[in-house]
Amino acid sequence: MSPQLDNAKLSSDQNDKAASAAREELKEARMRVESLSYQLSSLQKQVTHQSPSPDPSSGPVPSHPLPCPQRPAAEWAFPTVTRVDPAAGERGRGPDP
Numbered sequence: 001m002s003p004q005l006d007n008a009k010l011s012s013d014q015n016d017k018a019a020s021a022a023r024e025e026l027k028e029a030r031m032r033v034e035s036l037s038y039q040l041s042s043l044q045k046q047v048t049h050q051s052p053s054p055d056p057s058s059g060p061v062p063s064h065p066l067p068c069p070q071r072p073a074a075e076w077a078f079p080t081v082t083r084v085d086p087a088a089g090e091r092g093r094g095p096d097p
Contacts, residue, residue, distance in 0.1 A: 001009075
C-alpha cells in the first residue's frame with residue numbers, strides 16, 4: 001500500500017472510533033434525559049395529588065406545582081466530545097463547557 005492510502009485508512013479508522021464514541025455518549029445522554037423526565041413526571045404527580053384544592057379567593061394558581069431553581073452553568077452535565085485530527089493522527093479533547 002502507498003503511504004497516502006495508509007494515512008487515509010488510519011484517518012478513517014480514527015474517525016470511526018470517534019463517531020462510535022459520540023454515538024455512545026448520545027445514547028447515554030438520551031437515557032439520562034428519559035430517566036429524569038420520568039422522575040419529574042412522577043414528582044409532579046405526587047405534588048398534584050398532595051396539594052389541597054386552591055382557594056379561589058387567594059389569587060391565581062401557579063402554572064407549575066414545583067419551584068424551578070436555576071442551577072449554575074458549572075453544574076450542568078455535558079458529554080465529553082473527542083476530536084480527531086486526521087492530519088496529526090492524534091486525539092484531543094475539546095474545551096470543557
